[in-house]
Amino acid sequence: MQAFFDYFDVILFVTLFVLGYFAGRWNERRHYASIRKRERELSGVLLFSNRFPPYVTGRVETRLVAGSAVISGDYFKNVLAGLYSFFGGRVRSYESLIDRARREAVLRMKAEARKFGSGMIINAKFQTFAVGGRNENSVRGVEILAYGTALGPAPRA
């Protein structure tokens, strides 16, 4: 029993590390499955970074649409990222995190455009924000905001 208290820090760290690895992996898989499914459903909404619409004749309804998501890393990823920041190199564990946040944000933006009956979003802009900043003790997550202008149906000639 004494040994348990002596090594409590180590035991806690290992528990969180292992829990973070398995729970994080499970969460990520489930999220990716959901992302892929919705991406197929919303593939009809086209996304462009063009500043101007492809058809400029006649009036077209427009609407500002946006989507955002804050995704948190898990304990395992955070420890790994800490190691990477020491050794340098590609932080793969965070790349997937940002990829998930960006795709989720795009999906939410597309869903909003579809609600408006639009099949096209132009002038797409992205913005990344680190929630919690660089403070080690605060909750950390990455927010991606995606916004653009949804165009209504093309006017019939």
Added chain:
Amino acid sequence: MLLSNLEMVPGRRVLKHLGLVQGSTVRAKHVGKDLFAGLKNIVGGELKAYTELLQESREEATQRMVKQAEAAGANAILNIRYATSSITSGAAEIFAYGTAVVLE
């Protein structure tokens, strides 16, 4: 009020430029949400409370920008941009800006 991040509106001419309008808000998270988010930080996943918080702030910043444009007599805001910056580790500023115009 028409909002767009385009520099023009398809099929409509800009009659008058009224200049830059802006809106901003500084929001802090609250402890209860932070506690739950701290748990999420172990297992990973979306921090829904944070997503909502930032979204609400963005809507408020947009509303303030719209009010300014209304006061100037505009009927549209074009070329809208958003910016986010962390003031301290607990608070973030959301800033929205654009050009107020009168469309035909």
